[in-house]
Amino acid sequence: MKAKDVLIGAFSTLVVTVIGGVCVYYATKEPELKSRELLTYSTRSSGDFAGDKERVAFTSISISNRGGRAANNVAASIEFKTNVIKDLSTDIASGTEESRNVTPEKATLKYPKLLPGEVITVDLLLSAPSTPSVSIRSDESLAVSEIALDERAEKRSEINKASSFIVPLSAFLFSLLIPIFYWRAKKSGMTEVLVSDKNNAAFLLLHNGLINEADEILSESVKSGRYDAYTLSNLALCKALKKEHDKAQAFMKAAKHKKRSGHAAAVIAFNDCIMSFLADKRPDAISSIRAAMRLSPKEIKKYCELSVHLDGCRSDADFVAILSGS
Structure with a gap:
């Protein structure tokens, strides 16, 4: 294995490990609560x-x-599907302002402010067992249930445990696969695609007739x-x-110098085909397009x-047959 392959594999492993670590950190870290409110309910x-005369829950x-x-302007809505509310009482800190609107079916409670760590307990006397629908909001957020909060914490813990095994393993496997991928990409010519961004623009300009513009981009790329x-x-x-034939042959020779x-x-053969057609070397052109x-x-x-x-070649029977796969 060449030193270049080893370096690429090592660098890729490092990148995967760092990215994996960052993902794990953000997936498993505890929420930052000091700078925001977090309303919860249970x-x-x-x-x-x-009893002899009635039933209560x-x-x-x-x-x-x-x-x-x-949390500012906290509003709590406690709603039942049927008229079951007989009485309601709250246990709140001294000095906490409260406004309420209670009907047999729904209770709405409002508090101008709920301080960090403050807890409000709402006790309901019902005429029959019933599960309430609870909705609590403030100016900035919606409350989440304690059950959902505990499930999130449990999920983070599970991810943390799994990642402590998966991330190192994936980094190790990736370090093994990268040299193989690089070798296959190199063999298929993909590595040259990955390092040839300006070439794409020049290629489109060149084959749409904007030869000077393409020449300028490609010449600058070679100079760089x-x-x-x-x-x-x-x-x-x-x-x-541009009929600069000596330079054309020199650059094509340079393109073929390294075994591709x-x-x-295929791209070299494609360009060779057009150059051969321009030089009236039809057999060479046909041979090149067949190879491409x-x-x-x-x-x-x-x-x-x-x-x-290639507009002048589209009526050539051999050229058309090669493109159609005949």
Whole structure:
């Protein structure tokens, strides 16, 4: 394995480990409560009692602010499906203002402020056992049930336990897979695609007839140190279209200097095909387009449909047959 492959594998492992660690941190960390309010509630039924003349049930609802900041304009709505409320009382801190509106079916309680750590207990006397629908809100948030809060904490704990095993394992497996992926990508020519961003723009300009614009982009890429097959072979075609034949041959020779495979080799053959047609070397052009289609048929067919430089070849029977797969 080359040193470059080892470095790529090590760097990828580091990236995966860091990303995994960050994900685990945000997935499992406890909510930051000091800078915000957190309204919660819980419901508890004390059972029901039947006497000679009537039956009653008791339900208690606790409302609390577990955050680090006061909740303003807290409104609690406690609603039943039937008319069951016989009486209601609250246990609140001394000095806490309260307004209420109670009907047999619904109770609405309002508090201008609920301080951090403050708890309000609402005791309800009911004419029959019934489960209330509770909705509590403030100016900034909606209350969550204690059960849901506990489930979230339990889930975070489970994720934390699982991640302590999964993250290191995935990093190890990734470190094994990266060199293999890099080798396969290199073999298929994908690595040259990944490092050739400006080439895409130049390619579109070139094959839509904007030769000078494409030449400028590709020349700047080469000056900046780019030497991939796409940039060099596309620049070779630019020079050929501008009738700078010596430069065209030089750039094409440079593109072929390193052994290419996969799609990179297909693009070289595609550009070679157009250059051969321009030089009236039809047999070479047909041979090149056949090689390009063999290496990357789907993409090369699209390129042939795109390029204005192949307009004069579309009536060539052999050319058409190769593109159609005959």
